[in-house]
Structure formats: structure tokens, C-alpha cells
Amino acid sequence: MPGNDPLLSVKGLSVAYAGNAKRRAVLREVGFQVTRGEALGIVGESGSGKSTLLFSIMNYLPDTAVIEAGSVRYDGVDLLRAPPGVLQGIRGRRIAMVYQDPAQSLNPAIKVGDQIAEVRKYHFGESRSAALRRADALLASVGIDAPERIAASYPHELSGGQQQRVMIAIALAGEPDLLVMDEPTTALDVIVQARLLDLIRDLKQRARIAILLVSHDLGAVAAIADRIGVLYAGELMELGPAREMLRRPDNPYTRGLMAAIPRVDARVPIKGIAGGLPRGRGRDLGCVFADRCDLSVSKCLAVRPQLTHIGRSREWLSRCHFAGAAAPASARTAPAPVPTRLTEPNSEDGTALLRVCELSVDYRRLGKWGFFARQVIHAVRNVSFTLRPEHALAIVGESGSGKTTVARTLLRLQEKRAGVVSFGGEDVFAFGADALRRFRQQVQMVFQNPTSSLNPRKTVADLVTRPLRLAGTASDVARDKAEKMLRNVGLDGGMLRRWPHQLSGGEKQRVAIARAFITEPKLVILDEPTTSLDVSVQASILELLARLKAEHRCSYLLISHDLAVVRHVADSVAVMQAGEIREHGDVETVFSEPRHPYTRALLDAARRS
Amino acid sequence: MTEALEFAEAPARRPAVRGNAYLVVGAVLTLGAVLLALLGAIWTPYAPSAVDLLHRSTGPGAGHLLGTDEYGRDVLSRIMSGAWRSISLGFAAMMLAVAIGVPLALAGAYWRGRLDSVLMRFIDALLSIPSLIFALLIITGLGTGHGQAIVALGIAAAPRFVRVVRGAALDAASQDYVTAARARGEAALYIQYREILPNVWPPIVVEASIFAGFALMGGAALSYLGLGTQPPAADWGVMVREAQRYIFQSWWPLIAPATTISLAIVGFNLLGEGLRDRLQLGERHAGE
Numbered sequence: 001m002p003g004n005d006p007l008l009s010v011k012g013l014s015v016a017y018a019g020n021a022k023r024r025a026v027l028r029e030v031g032f033q034v035t036r037g038e039a040l041g042i043v044g045e046s047g048s049g050k051s052t053l054l055f056s057i058m059n060y061l062p063d064t065a066v067i068e069a070g071s072v073r074y075d076g077v078d079l080l081r082a083p084p085g086v087l088q089g090i091r092g093r094r095i096a097m098v099y100q101d102p103a104q105s106l107n108p109a110i111k112v113g114d115q116i117a118e119v120r121k122y123h124f125g126e127s128r129s130a131a132l133r134r135a136d137a138l139l140a141s142v143g144i145d146a147p148e149r150i151a152a153s154y155p156h157e158l159s160g161g162q163q164q165r166v167m168i169a170i171a172l173a174g175e176p177d178l179l180v181m182d183e184p185t186t187a188l189d190v191i192v193q194a195r196l197l198d199l200i201r202d203l204k205q206r207a208r209i210a211i212l213l214v215s216h217d218l219g220a221v222a223a224i225a226d227r228i229g230v231l232y233a234g235e236l237m238e239l240g241p242a243r244e245m246l247r248r249p250d251n252p253y254t255r256g257l258m259a260a261i262p263r264v265d266a267r268v269p270i271k272g273i274a275g276g277l278p279r280g281r282g283r284d285l286g287c288v289f290a291d292r293c294d295l296s297v298s299k300c301l302a303v304r305p306q307l308t309h310i311g312r313s314r315e316w317l318s319r320c321h322f323a324g325a326a327a328p329a330s331a332r333t334a335p336a337p338v339p340t341r342l343t344e345p346n347s348e349d350g351t352a353l354l355r356v357c358e359l360s361v362d363y364r365r366l367g368k369w370g371f372f373a374r375q376v377i378h379a380v381r382n383v384s385f386t387l388r389p390e391h392a393l394a395i396v397g398e399s400g401s402g403k404t405t406v407a408r409t410l411l412r413l414q415e416k417r418a419g420v421v422s423f424g425g426e427d428v429f430a431f432g433a434d435a436l437r438r439f440r441q442q443v444q445m446v447f448q449n450p451t452s453s454l455n456p457r458k459t460v461a462d463l464v465t466r467p468l469r470l471a472g473t474a475s476d477v478a479r480d481k482a483e484k485m486l487r488n489v490g491l492d493g494g495m496l497r498r499w500p501h502q503l504s505g506g507e508k509q510r511v512a513i514a515r516a517f518i519t520e521p522k523l524v525i526l527d528e529p530t531t532s533l534d535v536s537v538q539a540s541i542l543e544l545l546a547r548l549k550a551e552h553r554c555s556y557l558l559i560s561h562d563l564a565v566v567r568h569v570a571d572s573v574a575v576m577q578a579g580e581i582r583e584h585g586d587v588e589t590v591f592s593e594p595r596h597p598y599t600r601a602l603l604d605a606a607r608r609s
Numbered sequence: 610m611t612e613a614l615e616f617a618e619a620p621a622r623r624p625a626v627r628g629n630a631y632l633v634v635g636a637v638l639t640l641g642a643v644l645l646a647l648l649g650a651i652w653t654p655y656a657p658s659a660v661d662l663l664h665r666s667t668g669p670g671a672g673h674l675l676g677t678d679e680y681g682r683d684v685l686s687r688i689m690s691g692a693w694r695s696i697s698l699g700f701a702a703m704m705l706a707v708a709i710g711v712p713l714a715l716a717g718a719y720w721r722g723r724l725d726s727v728l729m730r731f732i733d734a735l736l737s738i739p740s741l742i743f744a745l746l747i748i749t750g751l752g753t754g755h756g757q758a759i760v761a762l763g764i765a766a767a768p769r770f771v772r773v774v775r776g777a778a779l780d781a782a783s784q785d786y787v788t789a790a791r792a793r794g795e796a797a798l799y800i801q802y803r804e805i806l807p808n809v810w811p812p813i814v815v816e817a818s819i820f821a822g823f824a825l826m827g828g829a830a831l832s833y834l835g836l837g838t839q840p841p842a843a844d845w846g847v848m849v850r851e852a853q854r855y856i857f858q859s860w861w862p863l864i865a866p867a868t869t870i871s872l873a874i875v876g877f878n879l880l881g882e883g884l885r886d887r888l889q890l891g892e893r894h895a896g897e
Contacts, residue, residue, distance in 0.1 A: 411792045440794040453785035457807035467793050 006033035006073075007178055007210050008057070008095075013070035015052050015061070023066065026052045027234045031070070034178065039204050039211040041225030041242070043218050043257070045534035046505070047277045049234040050214045054182050056080070057212070058097060059087055074178070093123045096171035100183035102163035106155040112166045113139075113151025119173035138169040143199050161192035165199070172203075178210045179203075185220050189398035190561065194605035197223045216534065218257060222246055223608065227315070230254045233277050233288040236307070240316030250310050250318040252293045260539035262564040264591070264606045270568065272540025276504050287320070295322055351425065353555050354387040354410070354523060359419035361402070361409050379405045381579045383419070389522070392549065392556035394570035394587070396563060396602070402579040403559045407525050410557070411443065412436070423523070441471055444516035448528035450508035454500040460486075460511055461496040467519045485514045488551075489544060506537035510544070517548055524549075526569075527559045542568055563606040567591060575599045632883025638876025639818075642869075646696035649689030657690040658682060658841055666859035678848075678862040679855045687843050688869055694844035696873070698759055698837075699825035703817050705763025706824075710770025711813060715801040717771070718778035719787075729775070735768040741827055748836050755844075758837040762827045766820055773816045777809040784808075811888035815881050822877025829870050845870045 013030045016023040027049045034040045044050035055061045057072055059079050072079045074090060082090075091097075099105045107115060116138055117131035126134065132151065139147035142165040155163055164184060171179055184200070185193040201224055204211055215221050221228055222242060229239040230253060238251035249255045256273040275292040287293070290300040299321055308323035310316040318324065361380040380402040387393045397403040408414040410421055412428060421428040423439060431439055444467070447453035454463055464485060465478040473481075483493040489510040500508055509529065516524050529545065530538035542565065549556060560566050566573055567587060574584040575598065583596040594600045654674070655661070661673075661681040668676045675684040713732075717725040735743065740762075747761035781787065782805055790800045831837035832846025840847055845866040852863035 408788075413788060413791055437794050440792065443792075445789065445792050447785040447789065449785065453789050455784075455786040455804055455808070470793060470795065 006035050007075060008034040008212065009071075009073045010053075010057070011071050011073070013053075013056060013072065014068040015049075015056055016066050016068055017062075018064045018066055025068075025234055026065075027056070029070070030231070030234075030236050032229055032236065032239055034210050034212055036177065036210050037204070037208040038227070039213060039225045040227050040229065041213045041215065041221030042229045042231055043215060043221050044231035045216055045257075045536060047233065048231040050216075050231055051182070052234075053231070054097075054180065054214055057180060058091060058095070092119060092176075093174040094176050095178045095180060096174050096176040098164075098167050098171050098179065098181045098184050101187050102160065102167045103155065103187075105167055106163060108155050111152055111154055112158070116151070116166070116170050116173050119170055123174050134173070135169070138172055139166070141172070142166075142169045142203075143195075144169075159192075160188050161196060164188060164192075164196055168199070168203075172207070172209075176209065178212065181211065181213045181215075183215050183217075184213070186215065186217065190563070191398070191601055191605040193220070194608045197608070200224050218261060218535070230257070235288050235319060236317075237289065237320070238318045239307070240310065240318075244316065250316070250323055251320050252295050252322075253289045254318075256292075257536060260536045262539070262542065262568040264564045264567055264603065267567055270539040270542065272538070272543060273536035274540070276506070295320075297321075351389075352386040352422075353389045353391075353424060354557070355420075355422045356386070356406070356410070357384050357420040357422075359383045359406065359409065359421060360417045361405050361414060362417045363405075379579055380409070383574075383576075383579075383581050385574050385581065385584060387523070387555050387557060389555055390549075390553050391572070392558060392570045394558040394560055394566040394573045395576055396560060396566050396573055397576035398561055398602075400578075401576040403576050404527060405579075406576075407445070407527055407557065407559050410525070411440075411445065437471075441467070441519045442522045443525065444519060444521040444523075445525040445527065446509075446512050446516050446529045449532045450505065450512045451500070451532075453512055454508055456500050458500075459496065460498050460500070460503075463500075463511060464496075464515045464518060467515060471519065481518060482514070485518045486511075489514045489517075489548070490540075504537075505533050506541065509533060509537075509541055513541075513544065513548070517552060517554075520552060521554055523555045523557060525557045525559070528561070529558075530565060531560075531562070538565075545569065563591075563602060575602065629883070629887075631879045632887060635818075635876050635879030635881070635883050638872055639880050642692065642696055642873040642876055645689055646692040649691070650693040653683075653686035653689045655683040655686045657687045657843060659686075666855065666862075668859070668861050675865045676859075676861045678852060679858065684848075684862050684865050687848055688845065688866055691844040691848060691866065692869070694755060694838055694842070695825055695828055695846070695870070698755065698762075698828040698844070699821045699877070701759045702762035702766065702824035702828070703821040705759065706766040706770050706820060707813065707817055709764065709767035711774055711806075713767075714771045714774035714778050715805055715809075718775050718782045719797060719801050719805065728771075732768045732771050736772065740765045740769070740823070741830060744827060744831065745836070748831065753836045753839065755838045755842075758828050758831045761831070762824045765827075766824065769820070770813075770816060773812050774809055777812045778805050781805045781808040811884075815885045815888065817881075818877055818884060819881035822874040822881070825877065826870065826874050 010033070011031045013027055014025065015027040016025045030053060032040065042050060042053065052061070052065070056067070057079065061067070067080055074095060077086060077090065079087065079090070106112065113132055113135045116135035117128060120126045120131035120134050121128065135151050136147040139150055144150050144162065144165055150158065150162065155166070158166065185196050188196060197220060200211065203209060204224070211224065213221055213224055225242045227240065228242045228245055230237045230251065232253050237253045238245065238249065245254070249258055259271045260273060262270050273292050278288055278291065285304055286301040287305050290296045293300065303321070305319050305321045305323070307317040307319045310318050310324040359380060360378065360382055363377040363379050365375055365377065383406060385393065395403045395406060405414060409416050410428070416429065423443070426435070428439065461479060461482060464482040465475070468478040468481060469475065479496070483496060486493055486495055491507060491510050491514070495511070500511070503511065526545070530541050533541060546569070556569065558566065558569055570587050572585060573587050573590050575582045575590070575596065577598050583590055583594065583599045590599060591603065594603055659682065661677060661683070663681070664673060664677050665681040666677060666679050667673060670676065673683050673685065675688065677683055713728065717728050743765040744761040747764055748757060751757040751760060787800060787804055790804050828837055829844070829846035829849070832844050833850045835850065838844040838847050840851070848866040849863060852866070856863055
């Protein structure tokens with residue numbers, strides 16, 4: 001904002017971590033400003049250096065970090081060099097921070113009202129009663145309905161959304177000029193997420209607070225920010241006004257990122273960004289994105305591009321040799337053919353592969369009185385659906401809706417209370433040992449987090465061949481198949497000797513997918529298969545899953561909270577809430593004409609963020 | 610591994626220097642004790658029970674490096690031959706404790722439920738008895754001797770292994786790779802020993818190393834009390850017991866084995882601590 005002094009000004013910030021032998025650069029010459037009343041969003045995938053940026057601003061860098069150059073000025077004070085006393089007066093008072101996971105940031109043993117009041121007492125010397133009264137007012141201002149009751153609660157008595165609102169109230173208690181938010185909505189469900197974004201937008205207008213929002217979620221950033229900065233591998237690739245930039249991104253990385261995001265409203269083609277973060281330090285000269293970029297020419301590998309102004313605006317910068325060059329009409333923007341349905345779903349007469357009828361599952365857990373009063377939780381109630389061969393059904397729901405319990409029960413990892421699960425016409429719960437073994441060969445599962453689903457003490461070869469070895473395949477045959485399968489999922493055969501910790505998140509998930517497909521299953525259960533991955537990687541995995549489904553002619557049961565992913569992958573969808581299916585039907589129909597209010601709320605929230 | 614982590618955001622702070630120092634000193638002391646034991650099993654400067662009547666209760670000197678005891682027996686030779694008995698006792702008791710503790714811990718962590726609850730309450734009850742007292746109780750049943758001391762110390766330490774290993778095993782058992790294994794129909798024993806066990810090695814190794822030192826001390830204590838190795842056979846505990854009666858005539862035969870015991874125990878403990886730092890660091894990397 002011209003004529004307005006910047007509140008926060010980051011200039012040429014370069015940070016490195018001291019490693020065993022060498023330093024590795026995490027941030028390089030990052031610079032931006034935040035003015036009063038403005039919201040700047042910084043978008044970055046994992047490894048972009050966004051956490052380091054936040055730590056630098058709050059001066060919370062670990063001891064191993066070395067600030068190689070640059071400054072972080074807040075209202076004229078250099079935060080990187082300010083004495084601790086000065087910092088104490090700024091942190092929490094003039095700059096407040098909201099973290100990703102409220103459950104970890106709140107003290108579980110102190111009532112939330114007191115946690116808010118503490119800030120008032122510390123920074124303003126208010127008495128306890130005055131501070132508590134103030135806490136109620138703050139809770140009301142962050143959209144909490146019964147502030148007195150919430151103030152007297154402990155964090156665990158509140159929902160995730162309420163906890164995050166409390167965090168924001170604590171941040172506001174210091175009457176800060178700048179609110180720094182680190183992935184404030186990532187840990188929350190869609191509907192809660194949308195409401196929280198509304199609140200933040202509202203605060204910005206009402207309180208004229210400057211906001212620095214850091215997130216991997218372009219949607220969340222777009223919902224709030226006036227300006228957006230895109231961080232990749234420690235470099236600011238693009239910085240500009242949000243609306244224009246989202247409409248016509250300049251930098252190839254920003255464009256790639258946007259092309260990778262699936263949409264809720266239509267099944268548009270998406271495209272992942274091939275490759276991964278640059279490894280090692282051989283890239284000092286060229287562009288950090290060069291080896292993943294479609295536009296890359298020899299100059300990109302040799303000369304590091306500078307931030308260049310785009311168009312008439314003085315505020316729009318892009319770090320690319322082709323910056324502003326009339327957005328080359330290359331592969332990335334060219335409209336790819338919209339994939340048709342991979343298979344024409346068999347008409348109604350087709351025999352169901354999987355039929356679930358009136359399934360109910362209970363959990364028993366110790367109640368308030370421990371051993372003597374067991375509490376029964378109805379996790380799943382009267383759930384029915386059918387899945388046809390070569391068809392993809394998605395079960396959508398928020399956390400705690402019972403969707404994962406359904407999947408676990410199908411696999412007989414969980415006892416049911418009532419209902420029938422039949423696979424290929426046979427009752428799954430009546431299977432004897434042999435039949436169960438055959439069933440398990442035909443049904444495989446891909447989990448949300450490959451770091452947890454791949455045993456860290458086994459090599460990729462062991463992991464991928466195990467399902468075959470279990471079925472009695474000879475080890476050399478299994479190994480050959482595993483090598484082919486790895487190539488089929490886009491990894492090279494040399495991966496067989498690697499350990500999971502040597503792979504990136506996307507590579508790990510590919511290994512997990514290879515393991516699932518190696519037995520030629522008829523049904524693959526995908527439990528949030530891309531939730532732990534970056535968007536650009538998610539797109540590649542979704543492409544892969546679509547291809548594998550066509551090649552192997554199998555069915556998918558997709559468990560997801562992400563409506564955009566569901567729209568992209570599934571043929572039909574069942575919406576679950578509180579253990580029951582609220583709506584069930586064809587994806588296009590449910591998404592365009594939702595009948596149940598809950599489905600409408602979900603879709604609405606997904607469209608807004 | 611470091612390459613894949615090139616751009617990881619916040620690097621783990623490593624207590625490398627301290628861990629390495631512990632590891633090196635611990636390994637040197639432990640290795641020294643083990644070598645002494647191995648050497649002592651095949652060769653000693655003098656026969657351990659040979660009596661040199663001309664040199665009784667002498668201090669360290671050219672003929673007898675660590676002097677002689679009140680009967681004129683060479684202290685160094687006796688320490689060396691006793692080393693085998695003491696160190697092997699430590700290792701054997703440790704392996705017995707692992708052999709009892711680890712399967713119980715894995716079964717408990719995998720099956721959970723009532724069996725696990727009952728097992729753990731029982732273990733808690735046993736843990737409330739100090740190990741040495743517990744070992745003494747077992748000795749009362751088994752009688753005295755070297756083998757009996759091993760069994761007693763091994764059983765007495767098993768509950769600790771169950772506790773330590775179960776914690777790590779519970780963590781591993783809650784990971785998706787265990788769910789994945791169950792979903793593809795793996796046998797319970799395969800999951801316990803091939804999926805979970807490889808992930809709980811670090812605490813087992815650390816605990817085993819520390820416990821080996823403890824068992825060494827326990828064995829010496831039992832011998833000192835006359836419940837372990839029986840004279841004329843000698844281990845370090847027996848040597849201390851015999852020498853303390855003549856402490857006012859000559860203190861050397863007492864100090865030498867006592868110091869050896871201390872150094873060996875310190876060695877095993879430092880090794881354990883060093884391994885703990887090192888292995889947990891590895892864990893953190895693996896978890897990236």
C-alpha cells in the first residue's frame with residue numbers, strides 16, 4: 001500500500017542450517033512487506049522453508065540455524081538482533097501467533113478463560129477479574145456463542161474449531177498489530193475450516209489487523225489474503241496481488257501448483273508437477289525450479305533468475321527468466337483432454353462386487369466410572385451400499401463420521417454388531433481360514449500416511465513382495481513382479497534396495513500403491529490416499545490411481561474428507577455423518593443437486609475455501 | 610539419507626558430542642572387560658589358585674602386577690579368571706531376561722485386551738520388589754551357585770524388560786504397517802516378530818546393555834553374600850568378600866577387584882546411554 005509504512009519488513013533473508021559437514025540453505029534472499037490492515041499469504045509445500053520463515057520472524061530459530069544475511073524489521077525494530085527484553089515486549093503483544101494445532105498449543109490443565117486472561121495480566125497488568133471479563137469479550141468477538149461457559153472450560157472439553165477460536169482470542173488479547181498464522185485451518189474439518197476463514201476475514205476488516213498467513217493450502221490463502229507470496233525450495237518465486245495472480249499466475253511453479261488442484265465443481269483435468277525438490281547444493285547458480293519446469297532452457301540451469309516486475313503493477317514480482325513474457329502457451333496452460341469416465345459403470349443388472357447391508361459397528365470403551373461402566377459408541381449405524389466391479393465409490397465424511405470404521409470392518413479388522421458384508425456374493429464374516437485368505441488377496445488397502453503404513457525396518461523389495469510371498473510365490477518371481485510393478489507406478493527398479501526413510505512422501509505412497517496392486521486385487525480400499533501429500537504430488541498420485549484402475553480393471557472404495565478429490569476419482573458417493581449415510585448417489589448428481597442439508601453444507605464449505 | 614533430508618525444515622538437535630563420548634568410553638571399557646574375560650578363560654600369568662608363600666599380601670610390583678592376597682595368590686590372575694565368571698554371568702542373565710521379557714511384551718502389545726491387563730498388573734506387582742531382593746527370594750528357592758545366580762538375576766530383571774519393550778511395542782503396534790499386515794492376513798507371530806520386533810530393537814539393546822552392568826553387579830553382590838559363586842572358585846564378588854577380612858593388613862586385594870567391578874559397570878552403563886542417544890537419533894531420521 002503506497003504511502004503507508006510497512007509494519008513488517010523482511011529483506012534479503014537467507015537462513016541455513018548447520019549440518020554435519022556442510023550448511024544447507026533453507027531460505028535464500030526472501031523479502032516482502034506487510035502493511036497495516038493488510039493480509040499477506042505465503043504459500044509453500046513441504047520443504048519450501050515456510051516454517052523457517054515463521055521461526056525467523058518470531059526469532060524462535062533453533063540453535064543450529066545460521067542467519068546468513070538479511071533482516072526482519074517490525075515497526076523499525078530489527079527482530080533478528082533485538083535484545084530479549086525488547087522481543088518480549090513485541091511477541092504476544094504486538095505480534096501474535098496462531099499455530100496449526102490448537103490441541104497442542106493450549107495448556108490442557110488450565111481453563112481457557114485463564115489462558116486468555118494471562119495475556120492481559122502479563123502485558124497490561126490487569127487484575128484477574130478485569131482480565132477474565134476481557135476474556136469473555138474476546139471469546140465473543142471470535143464468534144463463540146456462550147463465552148462465559150467456554151471460558152470456564154478446559155481445552156479438551158472444546159471442539160477443534162472452538163479450540164482454534166480460543167487460540168485466536170489469546171492472540172487478540174495482546175491487541176496486536178500483526179497476527180501471524182501458521183496453517184491455522186489445516187487441522188480442522190471442512191465446514192469448521194470455512195467458518196474459521198470467515199472469522200479471520202471478518203477480523204481483518206473489523207480490527208484492521210495485519211495478517212501474515214502461512215499455509216500449504218492455496219485455497220485457504222486465497223480466501224483471506226490481499227497479496228500472495230509463493231515459496232519454493234527456500235526462494236520466493238512469485239509475489240503479487242491475490243486476485244490478479246490467481247487469475248493469471250505468472251511463475252511456472254505457481255501455474256503448476258494451480259493446475260494440480262482438483263476442483264469441487266467440475267471434474268477438470270489436473271496435472272502434478274513431476275520430480276521433487278532439488279537435492280544437494282549443486283543448484284546455486286540456476287533456478288531452483290529448473291529441473292521440474294516445462295519451460296526450462298539452458299539459461300535456467302546456469303543463471304539464477306531475479307525477481308522481475310510483471311505488467312504495469314509495481315507490486316507483482318516473479319522469479320523467472322520468462323517473467324511476464326505473455327505467459328508462454330506451453331504444455332502447462334494448454335487444455336488437456338478431459339478424461340472420460342474410465343469405465344462405463346455396469347448397468348444395474350451387473351452383480352455387485354461388494355454389498356454392505358445394514359452394517360452397524362459398536363466400540364466399547366471405559367466410561368466415566370472406568371471398569372464398571374463400559375460405554376458403547378455406535379460408530380456405524382445401518383450403513384448400506386453396493387459397489388459394482390470396476391467402479392469407484394467414495395465415502396465422504398468429516399473426522400469421526402465412521403468412514404474409516406466401515407473400511408476396517410469390511411476387511412474384518414473390526415467386529416460388526418449387525419448387518420451383512422458380502423464380497424462376490426459370499427458373506428465375508430462367514431469365511432473360514434482358506435476363504436478369508438483368498439478374500440484378502442483380492443482386497444488390498446492403501447493408507448493415508450505411507451510413513452506409518454510402510455514398516456521402516458524393511459526394504460522396498462520386502463515391502464512390495466510380501467503380499468506375493470505370503471501367497472506362496474517364489475522369491476525371484478515375486479521380485480521380478482515387484483520390479484515391474486514399481487515401474488508401473490512410476491518408480492525405477494533400483495528402488496527395491498532402498499529403505500522407506502530414503503524416499504520422499506510421494507515415492508513412499510507409490511510404493512504403498514505398488515504393494516496394494518501386486519496381487520491383482522479386485523477391490524482396493526483407498527483411505528485418504530493423498531491427505532498427507534503436497535498438492536503437486538497429490539495430483540500425480542491421483543493420475544496414477546486413475547490409470548491403475550483402468551489397467552487392472554479393479555474397483556475402488558475411496559475414504560476421504562476432500563470433496564475435490566472425491567469428485568476427481570469417484571463414480572458414486574456416500575456422504576456419512578455421525579455413523580450414518582446421509583446421502584448416496586451418483587457423483588455428478590449429488591454434487592450438483594445435493595438433497596441432504598449436510599451434503600449442502602459440506603459442498604458449500606468446500607467451494608468457499 | 611542425509612541427501613533425502615537436504616531440505617527438511619527443522620533439523621533435529623543432536624546430542625552428538627555427549628552421545629559419542631559416552632559411546633566411545635563405554636565401548637572401550639566394555640570391550641576391555643570382555644577381552645579380559647576371554648583372555649582370563651584361556652591364560653593367566655599364574656594359576657589363579659597357586660599359592661606363593663614367599664610373597665603374601667604384597668602390593669603391586671614386578672613379579673605380581675597387582676600384588677598378592679593374604680594366601681600369596683596373584684591378584685591379577687584371580688581377577689582375570691574371575692572376569693570370565695562375572696562377565697558371562699552378566700551376559701547370561703541379560704539374555705535370560707530378554708528371552709523372558711521380550712515375548713511377553715510383544716504378545717501383550719499385540720493382543721491387548723484382558724490378557725494384557727492381567728499380565729501388566731502382575732508385572733507392576735513384581736516391579737515393586739527391588740530386583741536384588743527379588744533375586745534373593747529366587748535364590749532361596751533354587752539354592753546357591755553360579756547357575757542359580759544367573760537364573761535368579763535373569764528372572765528378577767525380566768519384568769523391567771517387559772515394561773520397557775512393551776512401551777515401544779505398543780507404539781509400533783498402533784502403526785498402519787501392523788494394520789496392513791493384519792489386513793493381508795499375516796499370522797500373529799509373524800506380525801509380532803517380523804513387523805513389530807525390528808522396530809523395538811533400540812530400546813531392547815539399550816536396556817540390555819544397561820542391565821548387563823546391573824547383572825554384573827548383582828552377580829558380584831550375590832557372590833559377596835556367599836550365595837553366588839562358591840569358593841574356591843573365584844569371581845570378583847568372592848574376591849571382595851575374602852579380601853575384606855584382611856583389609857587392615859593389606860587393602861590392595863580388596864581395591865583391585867572392587868575397582869574392576871566399578872569400571873565394568875560404568876562401561877556397560879555408558880555404552881547403554883551412548884547407544885540410547887545414537888539409536889534415538891536414528892529413529893528420528895527414520896521417522897522423517
